[in-house]
Amino acid sequence: MERVIFHCDLNSFYASVELLSHPELLAQPVAVCGDPESRHGIILAKNESAKAFGVKTAETIWQARKKCPRLVLLPAHHDQYRLYSQKVNAIYERFTDLVEPFSIDESWLDMTGTLHLFGSDPEAVADQVRRAVREELGLTVSVGVSFNKVFAKMGSDYKKPDATTVITRENYRELLWPLPVTDLLFVGQAARRALAEYGMRTIGELAAFDRETLGRLLGKQGYTLHDYASGTECSPVIPARDLPGPKSVGNGFTFPRNLTGWEELQAGTAALADEVAARLRRHRLKCTTVQVTIRDPNFRDICRQKRLDAPTHVSRDIAGASMGLIRASWREGAPVRALTITGQNLVAEDQAAEQLDLFAAGAAPRRDKLEKLERAMDGIRGKFGRDAISIASTVEAAGSEESNGRGTP
Incomplete structure (x- = not known):
């Protein structure tokens, strides 16, 4: 049986999600960007109106505004993008249980076994998928339809926005x-x-x-x-539930100004560790090693690792180990441009046997309480947003740093 593969690519995803909250800007050129005041003031996404002016992803804000002086800049809300990505994939899963996310805004769907439930014409079914996403979420998606994953992806790129392109064994030579x-x-x-x-x-x-x-x-x-x-590529569509887990989980910040002194570094480290720990808990993993990468203003990096006494996904443990590495390897007062914290040598949380310290019998119960506390924080953030609750030491850092998007999404 000939396979039927869809590749669904959300159009101008970040900008489209932001415009759901700003319908008054729909007709204007809009871009999502990093903090204009920071050294990472770059364009992360743009809508179709901004594209018409030649605005490109990853160029600096001043370059984009030189092309489009009326460009409206909106800050990024990554929690919202993850939420809408989940909602979109839930729609896809109504059409097939074989949905493989490729990125936050792209997924492959293997429709071979379920196409007959929605009609015999793949193009018409792809249009049903696009209509469901548009009507239920207010987002548009371009869909490529083909007999393998690579050509399906090229189909979603072939015509945008909000379009379906079918690439068959008969037309791929002409089109591609x-x-x-x-x-x-x-x-x-x-x-x-x-x-x-x-x-x-x-x-x-x-x-x-x-x-x-x-x-x-x-x-x-x-x-x-x-x-x-x-056209001989034939890799399977692997649903998210069957994809291998991450080998490491990390997060990095590049700071708008150089950090100096242990107090500032402690605040930055706490914010990073909080995000790494939350991501580990989402994957139901614990790390047994913490790695810290420090970058100075001249873009020189040093990297240090430490084996932990016990597997953990508690932010306090990760922050403590990270700060210990920083104090041992960095001169106090020397400026820091960027930090990255990574949890490595991961183990499943239900298999993370802890080696008890006979001289610290209360360590495991204390960690258990901290795990429950941080899972409660996860629940609050999931319901009310990432900024609804924070660890005290991260509050100051949250307003002064910008994530560079490293690590597991």
């Missing part, structure tokens, strides 16, 4: 092979240059190249890219 190789999944500038050396500048030229020769030239990547271009 004239496109530049950089339109193919995972072909960046380094791969583009390598392929261009052998005369492959379009997807069609890549597909026409001898597969074995390409494999000898580029190794495993050569075989993979040839399969992508020629």
Whole structure:
């Protein structure tokens, strides 16, 4: 049976979610950005009106405003983006139980076994998916329909916004092979240059190249890219429940101003550790190692690790270990531009046996109480938002730092 794969890509996702709260801005060019006052004042997302002015993701705010002086800037609300991502995927799961998130705003759906429940025409069913998302959540989605995951993704990119594109065995050569190789999944500038050396500048030229020769030239990547271009890729859609868990969970901040002194570093460390611990609890994991990466104003990094006495997903434990590493490896008063804290060597929380300290018999009960406290905080934040409750030592830091998005979403 020929597979039927959808790739669903939410249009201008961050900006679209923000505009749900600002309908008066729908007709104006809008961008979501980092703090304009910080050194990370960059464009994170933009709506279609801003795109028409040439505004691009990852460019600086001053570059974007040079192109579009009337650009309206809105701050990012990442908790809302995660919430709407979950809502959208819940809609997808009404059509099939085989839904594989690719990013916060993209998912593959394997419709092979369920298409007949909604009709025999894949394009019409894709339109049903788009209509459900638009009517229930106020967001638009572009859907690519094809016989494999790579071509389905290229279909969702082919026509935007709010469109369905069907790529079949009959039309993929006409639609996709004239496109530049950089339109193919995972072909960046380094791969583009390598392929261009052998005369492959379009997807069609890549597909026409001898597969074995390409494999000898580029190794495993050569075989993979040839399969992508020629339409022979056949990887399965793996639902989120079956995807492997993260190997590490981390979070980093780049500060609007350099931090100096233990007190400022303690506040920044507490905020980072709080987020890392919350993410570990979401994945039902504990870390047995904490790693700290410190960056100075000259972009020099140092990295230190520490094995913990017991597995944990408690922010106080992670913050304490992190601050211990900082004090041991950093000169007091030396400026810090950025910090990253990562929990490593993860174990499932129900398998995290603790080695009891005979000289600190109360350690495990105290940790159990802290776990219950922080899970209660998770519940409050899930209902009322991330800012509804904070650990006291993170309150000051929360207003002075900007997440760089590292780590598990």
